[in-house]
Amino acid sequence: xxxxxxxxxxxxxxxxxxxxxxxxxxxxxxxxxxxxxxxxxxxxxxxxxxxxxxxxxxxxxxxxxxxxxxxxxxxxxxxxxxxxxxxxxxxxxxxxxxxxxxxxxxxxxxxxxxxxxxxxxxxxxxxxxxxxxxxxxxxxxxxxxxxxxxxxxxxxxxxxxxxxxxxxxxxxxxxxxxxxxxxxxxxxxxxxxxxxxxxxxxxxxxxxxxxxxxxxxxxxxxxxxxxxxxxxxxxxxxxxxxxxxxxxxxxxxxxxxxxxxxxxxxxxxxxxxxxxxxxxxxxxxxxxxxxxxxxxxxxxxxxxxxxxxxxxxxxxxxxxxxxxxxxxxxxxxxxxxxxxxxxxxxxxxxxxxxxxxx
Amino acid sequence: xxxxxxxxxxxxxxxxxxxxxxxxxxxxxxxxxxxxxxxxxxxxxxxxxxxxxxxxxxxxxxxxxxxxxxxxxxxxxxxxxxxxxxxxxxxxxxxxxxxxxxxxxxxxxxxxxxxxxxxxxxxxxxxxxxxxxxxxxxxxxxxxxxxxxxxxxxxxxxxxxxxxxxxxxxxxxxxxxxxxxxxxxxxxxxxxxxxxxxxxxxxxxxxxxxxxxxxxxxxxxxxxxxxxxxxxxxxxxxxxxxxxxxxxxxxxxxxxxxxxxxxxxxxxxxxxxxxxxxxxxxxxxxxxxxxxxxxxxxxxxxxxxxxxxxxxxxxxxxxxxxxxxxxxxxxxxxxxxxxxxxxxxxxxxxxxxxxxxxxxxxxxxxxxxxxxxxxxxxxxxxxxxxxxxxxxxxxxxxxxxxxxxxxxxxxxxxxxxxxxxxxxxxxxxxxxxxxxxxxxxxxxxxxxxxxxxxxxxxxxxxxxxxxxxxxxxxxxxxxxxxxxxxxxxxxxx
Numbered sequence: 001x002x003x004x005x006x007x008x009x010x011x012x013x014x015x016x017x018x019x020x021x022x023x024x025x026x027x028x029x030x031x032x033x034x035x036x037x038x039x040x041x042x043x044x045x046x047x048x049x050x051x052x053x054x055x056x057x058x059x060x061x062x063x064x065x066x067x068x069x070x071x072x073x074x075x076x077x078x079x080x081x082x083x084x085x086x087x088x089x090x091x092x093x094x095x096x097x098x099x100x101x102x103x104x105x106x107x108x109x110x111x112x113x114x115x116x117x118x119x120x121x122x123x124x125x126x127x128x129x130x131x132x133x134x135x136x137x138x139x140x141x142x143x144x145x146x147x148x149x150x151x152x153x154x155x156x157x158x159x160x161x162x163x164x165x166x167x168x169x170x171x172x173x174x175x176x177x178x179x180x181x182x183x184x185x186x187x188x189x190x191x192x193x194x195x196x197x198x199x200x201x202x203x204x205x206x207x208x209x210x211x212x213x214x215x216x217x218x219x220x221x222x223x224x225x226x227x228x229x230x231x232x233x234x235x236x237x238x239x240x241x242x243x244x245x246x247x248x249x250x251x252x253x254x255x256x257x258x259x260x261x262x263x264x265x266x267x268x269x270x271x272x273x274x275x276x277x278x279x280x281x282x283x284x285x286x287x288x289x290x291x292x293x294x295x296x297x298x299x300x301x302x303x304x305x306x307x308x309x310x311x312x313x314x315x316x317x318x319x320x321x322x323x324x325x326x327x328x329x330x331x332x333x334x335x336x337x338x339x340x341x342x343x344x345x346x347x348x349x350x351x352x353x354x355x356x357x358x
Numbered sequence: 359x360x361x362x363x364x365x366x367x368x369x370x371x372x373x374x375x376x377x378x379x380x381x382x383x384x385x386x387x388x389x390x391x392x393x394x395x396x397x398x399x400x401x402x403x404x405x406x407x408x409x410x411x412x413x414x415x416x417x418x419x420x421x422x423x424x425x426x427x428x429x430x431x432x433x434x435x436x437x438x439x440x441x442x443x444x445x446x447x448x449x450x451x452x453x454x455x456x457x458x459x460x461x462x463x464x465x466x467x468x469x470x471x472x473x474x475x476x477x478x479x480x481x482x483x484x485x486x487x488x489x490x491x492x493x494x495x496x497x498x499x500x501x502x503x504x505x506x507x508x509x510x511x512x513x514x515x516x517x518x519x520x521x522x523x524x525x526x527x528x529x530x531x532x533x534x535x536x537x538x539x540x541x542x543x544x545x546x547x548x549x550x551x552x553x554x555x556x557x558x559x560x561x562x563x564x565x566x567x568x569x570x571x572x573x574x575x576x577x578x579x580x581x582x583x584x585x586x587x588x589x590x591x592x593x594x595x596x597x598x599x600x601x602x603x604x605x606x607x608x609x610x611x612x613x614x615x616x617x618x619x620x621x622x623x624x625x626x627x628x629x630x631x632x633x634x635x636x637x638x639x640x641x642x643x644x645x646x647x648x649x650x651x652x653x654x655x656x657x658x659x660x661x662x663x664x665x666x667x668x669x670x671x672x673x674x675x676x677x678x679x680x681x682x683x684x685x686x687x688x689x690x691x692x693x694x695x696x697x698x699x700x701x702x703x704x705x706x707x708x709x710x711x712x713x714x715x716x717x718x719x720x721x722x723x724x725x726x727x728x729x730x731x732x733x734x735x736x737x738x739x740x741x742x743x744x745x746x747x748x749x750x751x752x753x754x755x756x757x758x759x760x761x762x763x764x765x766x767x768x769x770x771x772x773x774x775x776x777x778x779x780x781x782x783x784x785x786x787x788x789x790x791x792x793x794x795x796x797x798x799x800x801x802x803x804x805x806x807x808x809x810x811x812x813x814x815x816x817x818x819x820x821x822x823x824x825x826x827x828x829x830x831x832x833x834x835x836x837x838x839x840x841x842x843x844x845x846x847x848x849x850x851x
Contacts, residue, residue, distance in 0.1 A: 210702070224658075224663050
């Protein structure tokens with residue numbers, strides 16, 4: 001457990017070292033750049049809040065991806081599911097003005113869940129009943145979702161003046177309010193944390209979660225022991241879509257308040273990296289999402305004060321992921337065992353075909 | 359000459375090979391015998407380059423072999439056939455052989471040429487080849503072993519190492535296979551045969567090396583030794599456990615009833631043809647057959663992993679929740695999830711999973727306690743419940759599967775080739791557990807599906823034969839292995 005938290009940080013340090021070399025080669029000061037990055041991400045109360053705001057959609061989509069991947073269901077469609085969730089929220093949002101605040105919030109979030117659930121469930125159904133590879137179906141559904149968003153903001157949901165390609169703003173009652181304004185702290189962040197805990201419990205403390213993980217590790221064995229693969233596939237993809245859709249609704253309700261084209265800058269894809277960095281552990285999703293959110297947020301300060309392009313941040317992100325994956329090899333485990341000694345029974349024994357009985 | 363000099367290999371705290379010296383000469387069949395976990399497979403992996411030794415080196419004809427490189431070993435002329443077939447399940451058999459030495463060397467993938475070469479080599483060896491373009495996942499274990507042997511021979515190796523190749527062969531296939539080994543020896547090759555079937559080693563080998571707990575304890579020849587002598591060397595003392603005597607069937611109430619069970623595959627080929635039989639409480643019924651005659655599919659149907667085309671599987675016991683525990687044949691693919699922990703593997707069994715789950719919540723500590731108890735009761739050699747299943751030896755993996763089946767308190771146990779790859783002691787232990795289950799106070803029903811006729815004759819009260827998807831009962835007194843072997847091979851009477 002401890003090592004699974006420590007590893008990403010070690011990877012981060014290694015990535016920083018590599019990036020320093022790149023920066024130095026480009027003639028920039030690595031220290032200055034990293035200071036600006038840190039300053040921009042965590043340098044002040046508002047910077048911290050902004051980092052968390054940027055991380056929030058990544059927690060939702062990261063959880064969606066982690067859940068599906070745990071069952072070896074390669075949901076590449078969190079972006080589309082989030083987008084459909086956002087469309088549902090943006091469509092219902094303007095009409096919730098006459099409801100009490102809690103009901104309006106529940107309504108807009110439920111709409112987002114439902115939208116995402118339909119989008120994810122569709123891919124799940126196709127896999128379960130028609131054996132359509134979910135990688136293909138979710139990618140295709142991403143395209144459909146993006147174009148659907150573009151269409152609704154130019155068509156049925158376009159704001160009344162018809163001057164801008166956006167939807168009407170959602171009703172005040174349906175907006176997740178900011179606490180400590182002008183900071184953008186909102187209940188959506190709390191919801192993300194709670195859901196991470198719920199997903200953790202679901203995955204590791206329930207029978208259904210066990211069946212899901214068993215399916216992910218060995219589909220054929222799971223079949224032999226009475227796991228109903230098609231039903232599980234459908235429901236997991238539905239739940240995964242609902243999580244991503246909820247992320248879209250939270251974004252609309254708390255931050256954007258309306259729909260516009262390219263609402264998601266790719267949260268659903270970044271989520272794959274987030275989930276892998278977190279090793280599909282829902283509790284790890286939060287720090288992983290904050291890491292990516294901080295890099296995004298800090299990049300702006302970095303660009304402002306050091307004149308480094310924000311693209312470099314993407315280079316850093318890429319390096320972090322690569323290094324974390326490279327760390328996750330038997331060779332690394334062996335090194336760790338040599339240095340720190342065996343930490344647990346599972347770590348001490350080799351995954352080799354034959355081990356003496358003695 | 360193939361030589362291993364003082365090879366030492368350690369896994370964690372366990373010494374798998376302890377300064378092992380080994381020599382095999384051209385034109386000989388060298389049997390390497392030992393119990394499960396004696397280090398036979400580890401030694402093969404070192405020789406074939408799949409594992410790098412900690413100390414010592416392997417030398418072929420005076421040239422040291424590059425450690426830990428299967429490619430270098432192949433180039434030097436050492437080919438290995440592994441115990442668990444290393445085939446690509448979703449690929450056709452031709453594609454599987456394309457990784458062998460049949461290719462044209464031009465860099466272009468010519469599957470027709472590869473298939474043609476494989477067929478001609480196969481014909482020389484007397485192998486029946488699968489139909490064109492058949493994927494490996496639907497082939498029997500015996501066919502897979504043949505494909506592996508073909509692939510190994512395609513490299514025209516000077517040394518062929520085979521790890522328990524005969525454990526998946528039916529009696530009728532054994533003699534031709536041993537003849538094949540003799541032919542290879544006749545061509546001046548070195549054949550290293552890893553086995554724990556002592557009769558086989560004595561029948562076919564020129565020399566025998568005995569391993570026990572990572573050490574060479576004897577080097578001998580068939581003329582100088584006997585099965586009893588070898589068993590004593592392998593186990594350490596002469597305590598070869600007597601196989602339990604065959605027990606007459608005391609038929610109680612029928613528990614499992616199969617009626618007209620039929621299965622067609624997606625191409626419409628009939629896999630199982632109107633099977634009907636019943637298994638009663640307090641009896642062990644055996645189904646004998648050569649692999650690939652519908653056994654795997656029958657087990658899948660019984661486990662509920664597949665739906666029959668028609669027919670019924672009934673559990674007749676009146677008590678609600680009468681259950682069946684299935685032990686599938688392929689431990690590593692079907693029965694266990696190797697990178698999950700022991701306790702997690704335990705609760706793969708639906709009954710146990712329900713037992714440690716309340717209102718949907720999984721009680722892990724309950725499962726861990728149960729696992730610890732079973733580790734003790736079934737003497738599974740493992741550090742503890744948190745160990746991953748992949749870290750256990752083959753024998754202990756099987757103990758885990760048997761423990762899981764018994765612990766779920768079923769009315770019926772369906773077991774497919776449960777003793778495959780197990781040594782004498784482990785086999786006797788599994789058999790005893792099955793006998794206890796059937797004749798103990800619980801009076802369970804056991805359906806034992808196996809290609810090992812000796813095993814079935816040893817513990818089954820009643821014997822059925824499966825051949826080409828059809829099942830037939832044998833006469834109650836029929837115990838003659840030769841006659842039964844003919845029936846397994848498909849003879850009418």
